[in-house]
Amino acid sequence: MSLQKKKLLIVDDSAFMRKLITDFFKDSKDIEVVGIARNGKDAIQKIKTLQPDVVTMDVEMPEMNGIEALKEIMSKTPVAVVMLSSTTQKGTESTLLAMEHGAVDFVAKPSGTISLDLHKIKEELVQKVENAANISLVKLNRQKQVSSKVETGSLLHKTTHATTSNKVNNWNKNNKKIVLIGTSTGGPRALQEVITKLPKTLKAPVLIVQHMPAGFTKSLADRLNQLSEIEVKEAADGDILRNGHAYIAPGGYHLRLKKTGSVYTIVLDNVEPPRVGHRPAVDVLFEDNSKFNDFDKIAVIMTGMGSDGSLGLQKLKKTGNVVAIAESANTCIVYGMPKAAVETNLVNEVVDLDNIAQAIIQYLP
Structure with missing residues (x-):
């Protein structure tokens, strides 16, 4: 007996776009379009x-835009929402606001508000809608509560700190450190929760891979920079790594390092192909860092589809001192990447999202 199809509502002010998106799901075994708005x-x-x-839902609509609608939906009738957005600066900023207000994911339209070539993103949209349809309402509600409680400082539940506590031997707090973070679906919210809790005096640089297309990573970096004590920027070729600074890999580029004397600089690589569909890839970030041994690494894998980061973690662990932290299933919007990391048996701590910053800080000087 086939499982019941999940119900999809399509919201867009363009009749053409509504028709195109409806057609994308004509042959879907899992999704049925039940209406348009x-x-x-x-x-x-x-x-x-x-x-x-x-x-x-389209981000930019007349009468009541996607952000205003989303706020009301999430407060009254929470449901998984995937935003469609343009890659204009305004579009990318609005998309990040939408993620903050509870949207699960987004897809960038290939060419402006009415994209005649929307078929280019058909596969991505269908996959993201199918994934979103399976996220539990409990997760969506908890995500909403966490973001509203960040301000008040009252948190929902204490951490299930280390369900796998592989003790870290020979960890010397005084060695040089670097923090490496990888995340995907649900990542912008998760990053906001973690990065905003790191102190300005952080004795390590932070390198971040968030699966996102070009343009959106710049808006994400700017947004986090406004909210955080540490400096956050989209990584640029030749950036010198500094403590208390976070560098987000730009969409379309793998993030690598180069050592000159005792100085480390960032190298952006758009030549190596995407790994399992991703560039930047967490695997590349981790593998590249495994070549350098004059600092200890704190590798963090948070919410996301798939298993990006697990292969890289295996390489990292073979070379030098590495502490691995994975976000727990309790708080992940999608428990894919952290689950794959935990299954390598190389993770030292499994931590709820609201305690990840603390978990990182405890390993730093």
Whole structure:
């Protein structure tokens, strides 16, 4: 007997776009389009009556834009939402706000508000909608609560600190350190939760790979920089690594390092192909860092689909001192990448999202 299909509501002010997206799901075994909405107001009504499992929503719409609609949806009738956004600066900034307000994921339109070539992202959109349809409401609600409680400082539940506590031998707090973070679906929210808790005096540089297309990583870096004590920037070729600074790999580039004398600089690589569909890839970040042994590494893998980071973690662990921290299933929007990391048996601590910053800090001078 086939499982019941998940219900999708499509929200877009363009009839052409609504038709295109509806057609994408014609042959889907898992998703059935149950309705369309022309704007945010219309969407809120339709969600109440149709009770979809997942919604695709345009970021920029008249009458009530995607962000305003999203805030209301998440407070009254929470549901998994995948945003469609343009790659304009305004579009990328709005998309990050949408992620902050509870959207699960987003897809960048290939060419502006009405993309005649939307078929280019058909596969990505279908996959992201299918993934989103399977995220539990409990997770969505918890994510919403965590973000609203970050300000008040009251957190939901204490950590299940180390369910796998592989003790770290010969860890010397005084050695030079570097923090490496990899994440994907749900990552922007997770990064905000972690990076904003790191102190300005952090005695390590932080290198971050977040799966995202070009343009969005710049908005993400700027957003985190506004909210954080440490300096956060989109990594640029030749950036010198400094303590208390975080560098986010730009969409479309792997993040590597080069050593000149005692100075480490960033090398951006758009020649090596994507790994399992991702450039930047966490595996490349970790593998590249395994070549350098004059600092100890703290490798962190957070929410995301797939297994990016696990192969790189195996390389890292073979060379030098490495502490591996994985986000727990309790708080991951998608428990894919951390699960794959835990299955390598190389993870030292499994930690709820709200305690990851603390877990990192405890290993630093």
